[in-house]
Amino acid sequence: EMAVLNKRADERNKAADERVARFEKEMSEFKDEMRSFKEEMRESKREMDKKWGDLANKMGTIIEDILVPNLRRLARDHFELGTILDFMIRRTRRQPSHPETESEFDTIVVGANAVILGEAKSTPSLEYADNFARKVGVFFDFFPEYQGKRFIGIFGSWAIPDPIVERLTSHGLYAMRLGEDTMELANAAVLEAGAR
Numbered sequence: 001e002m003a004v005l006n007k008r009a010d011e012r013n014k015a016a017d018e019r020v021a022r023f024e025k026e027m028s029e030f031k032d033e034m035r036s037f038k039e040e041m042r043e044s045k046r047e048m049d050k051k052w053g054d055l056a057n058k059m060g061t062i063i064e065d066i067l068v069p070n071l072r073r074l075a076r077d078h079f080e081l082g083t084i085l086d087f088m089i090r091r092t093r094r095q096p097s098h099p100e101t102e103s104e105f106d107t108i109v110v111g112a113n114a115v116i117l118g119e120a121k122s123t124p125s126l127e128y129a130d131n132f133a134r135k136v137g138v139f140f141d142f143f144p145e146y147q148g149k150r151f152i153g154i155f156g157s158w159a160i161p162d163p164i165v166e167r168l169t170s171h172g173l174y175a176m177r178l179g180e181d182t183m184e185l186a187n188a189a190v191l192e193a194g195a196r
Helices: 002-060 062-077 126-142 162-170 188-192
Strands: 086-095 098-110 114-120 150-156 174-178 183-185
Touching (some): 062 150, 098 126, 126 150, 126 162
Antiparallel strands (some): 086 098
16 A cells, blocks of 8 residues: 555656656746847847948938939930039039138039039938038039029938928929839929920
């Protein structure tokens, strides 16, 4: 009788020990999984931070990425400038008549009969549109040598909301934004309606 009881107790103890061992093993595996999950999350955050950094840097090169290649194309295909005589990027210039006044111009494209002033902003606003219009207003004070050429002002961004396009149109300036598959002049039809 006693032997049977002892055997049963041993079996119960053994089963309990196995359950505890199994539980400890599962806990250990769970901790390993959590550790590896945390590591993955850290790695993922590092990647995300890097992507945000790349994006921020990209926005810093918006002039080179948006304006430069597209202004060349538009100067040739849309505005028919012919041979480009000069192409300036991030041009700082003092006013010849007031040398104490200095201004920076994102991109200037010079053709035989026309000059294009391009400006790019990663986050366009009505204020930026108005500032660009003011810069356009004084352009020939800084570059009197281009006086007499047809003037074309182009404000570019990846996306320009319609109210800003309308503001630019009211200033007689082009709005260049991403279309179906390339950058396009959102208000060319309106601006050129009278000219064609």
